[in-house]
Amino acid sequence: MRDIFWHLVGISTGLKILLIPAYHSTDFEVHRNWLAITHSLPLNRWYVEATSEWTLDYPPLFAYFEWLLSQVARYVDPRMLEVHNLNYESKATVYFQRLSVIFTDLVYVLGVRSCLGALGLARDSQQHFAGAMLLLLNVGLLFVDHIHFQYNGFLFGILLLSIGCLIRQRYLWSAFAFAVLLNFKHIFLYMAPAFGVYLLRFYCLEQASVAAMAAAVVKLLAVGLTPFAVAFGPFVQQLPQVLARLFPFKRGLTHAYWAPNFWALYNTADKVAASVLRVPPGAASTTSGLVQEVKHTVLPAITPPVTFALTVLFMLPILVKLFRSPKKQSPLVFLRSVVLCGCSSFVFGWHVHEKAILMVLIPLCLLTLVNREDARYAYILGIAGYFSLFPLLFDPDLFIPRYSLYMSYVAMLYGQLYRIFPGFRGFRVWEWLYMLGFLAIPLYEHVLAFLLGLDKRLPFLPLLLTSVYAALGVLYFFGGYYVYALGLSWGGKVAVPPKATASSVKRKRKTK
Structure with a gap:
């Protein structure tokens, strides 16, 4: 070994x-x-x-x-x-x-x-x-x-x-x-x-x-x-x-392809509201596929200072906890702070690229190894975050590699959770339903869109579905993991992170 x-x-x-x-x-x-x-x-x-x-x-x-x-x-x-x-x-x-x-x-x-x-x-x-x-x-x-x-x-x-x-x-x-x-x-x-x-x-x-x-x-x-x-x-x-x-603040609130964050949902809400109210879109549309400054049709326009203020605001609670944490627990709280600072910026930042989700996922791999609740949240974000990278690999020749690599990795991660944490309790019903829901997106993109003739009429719908559905998972992770990391009440229970330091896992379980 x-x-x-x-x-x-x-x-x-x-x-x-x-x-x-x-x-x-x-x-x-x-x-x-x-x-x-x-x-x-x-x-x-x-x-x-x-x-x-x-x-x-x-x-x-x-x-x-x-x-x-x-x-x-x-x-x-x-x-x-x-x-x-x-x-x-x-x-x-x-x-x-x-x-x-x-x-x-x-x-x-x-x-x-x-x-x-x-x-x-x-x-x-x-x-x-x-x-x-x-x-x-x-x-x-x-x-x-x-x-x-x-x-x-x-x-x-x-x-x-x-x-x-x-x-x-x-x-x-x-x-x-x-x-x-x-x-x-x-x-x-x-x-x-x-x-x-x-x-x-x-x-x-x-x-x-x-x-x-x-x-x-x-x-x-x-x-x-x-x-x-x-x-x-x-x-x-x-x-x-x-x-x-x-x-370059003139590049606009969102990238040409929307990263799965709060602004993807905000853009979608603006489009839905404009459609319901029958308000014609402006000259520069958020779905134009171009990197440019745009204005929302119905909802208030978002400026860089707004995104900066939201990002800083959502960083503050975990930073306060880090500052006040005992030295013995500080490495674990620090790693969670790195993850949540990165996630705050991803969720609320200006012109966020979809690739920036790696800034959350990579450090989260370390936390997966030392605590089962961190690992549970890491798996949920992994399902959504790695899937959200699929639009980068849009060439048809990459469909098989992207799905096979993705499925192999998430299966490997799932298996390791049960080997690292004996008696791992798994996920809540709605979490399973959400994760299984990702199967519907490729089903629509590669089968139903062609059968219904929507591949030509709505060519960007798979991208929209990917951004919005993955954004729901990212925001669920962000809210749930933040509450857990702070040790606050969530769903009637108190989410208290363990007192063990990162080094407490040393030699806990040998590989057979």
Whole structure:
């Protein structure tokens, strides 16, 4: 059993290699263009270049990462590094970019190993085995990185390394890793409040004297700000332009495909109300399929400050609980805070991408290993969250892979719940009914729509059904899990999280 982790790494890598020829999205061209920009242009033009519509809009460390990749890419196929060579995808280019994602996943592997060790899970325990399976074979990362095409794996690897350091009380290393992560992809700002509160409470304020507290704050700021200085220093003269690229508030409330969050339901309610009241839609429709600013027809318009205020408001309760939690329980409360901060941003954020659900699902895998109630909620969100990624894999050739990978993963997760937690009581009746309801969407999309002739009349209905139905599950998880994490009353019972720390699961159950 001690080598099973690396066997799973090998299985995961083999599966990723098999997916190399699969369909890839426009994100493939996005990253090819970024390779070309960083390789062919001087640094002061990286964030102003606009030959392609896919302009560079990640923080500078990711731009430096693309530049490093381009130093290898020039030996593979120099034509991929030409800025004006748009939509170029030679076979060599495809293999290079696909393999670069697989290679950089090594950081993710190290992050997974670090977190499993930090949680105190013995390497021959069922929890360790389950954690390795759920994280290394994560179907969401397979969908988004190795089919759709992105580099989320190594970014989540840095996140897991930061979490692992924090649980081990290596606070400065944790802060440094998280600051590095923010300079690779700024979407992880959603999790920053949880890290900030924890480091303030258990690193700075735990010091023995006021002078020691002040010294801790200075060290924390120095460690946390250094990556920002290194990353943004060369762009200091272009800072407004860089920030405009990083925070494009003119893209509209929702993405072209609605992420399964509160705003998907809000948009749907607006459409239904407009239909009932027979109000004609505006020029810019939320269902136009375009990334643009839109106005709702009946319901009040939503602005970025509104989404920001709601996001912060819903983060506050769990952050207060984290700040007040005893140190013995703090790692568990911290992990729940990371999940709920990420979920608050996903549910109420501005222009949320459907892929952002991984920011909730990946950390939730860790909580699945240490408490049965966390695991129960994780399964419900997994059913909805991973399913909501299907519209990214819309090519007919991907129907069989997407359904088979999804069903295999959720079946594996279900099996592990019963092996980790003997006597696992399962789910409530309405939860089973909700999860089984996902069977109706592919039944309609692939059978009933054609039989009823609706595939031409209502071509976007499967997307709408997926967004709205998955959003119901996301909001159910968000509300129920939040109540549970706070230890409040829910349905006549008191949801009190266990007092055990993450390390209490160590050697609880051996794998047979």
